[in-house]
Amino acid sequence: MGLKVNFTRIENVLLVRLDGELDHHEANHLRSEWQQILQQQPIEHVILNLEKLYFMDSSGLGVILGRYKEMQKSSGEMVICSISPEVKRLFDLSGMFKIMKLVDNESFALKMLGVAS
Structure with missing residues (x-):
C-alpha cells in the first residue's frame, strides 16, 4: 500500500498525518519532505497523527x-x-513515550500547544 502523508500548517504548528505503512522504503522520502517543510516555514511545534498508520519499522x-x-x-x-x-x-x-507526549486526539494536542482548532 505504501504511505500517504498530509502536512497541514495551523498557525505555528505543523500537523503531520500518516496513513499506511512507514517502512525503510518510505522513510527516506518522508524524512526529506518533512525536513524541507521545517526549513521553509516558521514551525514551532509538530503534532504527529498516527491514527491511520498501521505498520512502522525501526527506520520509521x-x-x-x-x-x-x-x-x-x-x-x-x-x-x-x-x-x-x-x-x-x-x-x-522502543521507549519513545519516555521522551514524547501522547494525547488522545488532534483537538487536544492543538489546545495543549495553545492553538485553537
Missing part, C-alpha cells in the same frame, strides 16, 4: 526521532496523537 522510528530532536533544538515540542494499537506497541517497546 528513526525519522520521527530525528524530527523530534530538531524540534528540541528550537525549543519546540512534538506531540503524538491518535495512535493505532499496532504502532503504539512499537513506541512502547
